[in-house]
Amino acid sequence: MNKVYLGLGSNIGDSKRNIESALLLLSKKVNILNKSSYYETEPVGFKDQPWFLNMVIEGETSLNPRELLDFTQSIERDMKRVKTIVNGPRIIDVDILIYGDIKMESENLIIPHPRMHERAFVMVPMFELAPKLVINNIPIGDIMKNFKGEEIRKVVD
Ligand SMILES: Nc1ncnc2c1ncn2[C@@H]1O[C@H](COP(=O)(O)OP(=O)(O)OP(=O)(O)O)[C@@H](O)[C@H]1O
Numbered sequence: 001m002n003k004v005y006l007g008l009g010s011n012i013g014d015s016k017r018n019i020e021s022a023l024l025l026l027s028k029k030v031n032i033l034n035k036s037s038y039y040e041t042e043p044v045g046f047k048d049q050p051w052f053l054n055m056v057i058e059g060e061t062s063l064n065p066r067e068l069l070d071f072t073q074s075i076e077r078d079m080k081r082v083k084t085i086v087n088g089p090r091i092i093d094v095d096i097l098i099y100g101d102i103k104m105e106s107e108n109l110i111i112p113h114p115r116m117h118e119r120a121f122v123m124v125p126m127f128e129l130a131p132k133l134v135i136n137n138i139p140i141g142d143i144m145k146n147f148k149g150e151e152i153r154k155v156v157d
Pocket residue numbers: 069086087088093094095096097107108109110111112113114115
């Protein structure tokens with residue numbers, strides 16, 4: 001089994017329900033060990049869209065990276081994710097953030113996720129789960145200093 005961190009996001013429909021549906025589907029092939037809180041987050045990239053709901057899970061899987069990507073993309077398809085504009089609104093988005101100690105860069109799979117360290121909507125929930133993590137030789141605590149905090153709000157149930 002390999003340790004993985006996956007980032008989930010949604011900003012169409014009942015985002016919390018969408019994410020929980022995706023988690024149920026993910027649990028068929030990913031043993032979910034830990035879930036971050038939910039966060040309401042300002043859209044990054046394309047601003048003219050609803051705020052997202054984001055969270056990160058820590059899990060383990062026997063799927064290899066390619067199989068894991070195929071699996072997460074099958075979940076996005078099953079949940080009728082329709083590709084709109086780049087960075088645009090979506091029912092569900094599942095990103096592979098970290099897979100063990102693997103560093104890979106193929107045309108459709110880059111691990112660690114190449115933009116995760118720029119994203120408060122990934123780093124804040126990730127820090128909640130793994131405050132001692134080192135990503136590309138940078139301690140996550142140092143990455144956290146880049147964020148001001150107004151772009152993200154923890155959802156308190
Ligand atoms: N680590 C990764 N996790 C998920 N998809 C990845 C990863 N690396 C590359 N990809 C590729 O990114 C492509 C676009 O995925 P998607 O449409 O979900 O992008 P996005 O989530 O909108 O943008 P971003 O990747 O910046 O979060 C996928 O088809 C997949 O092949």
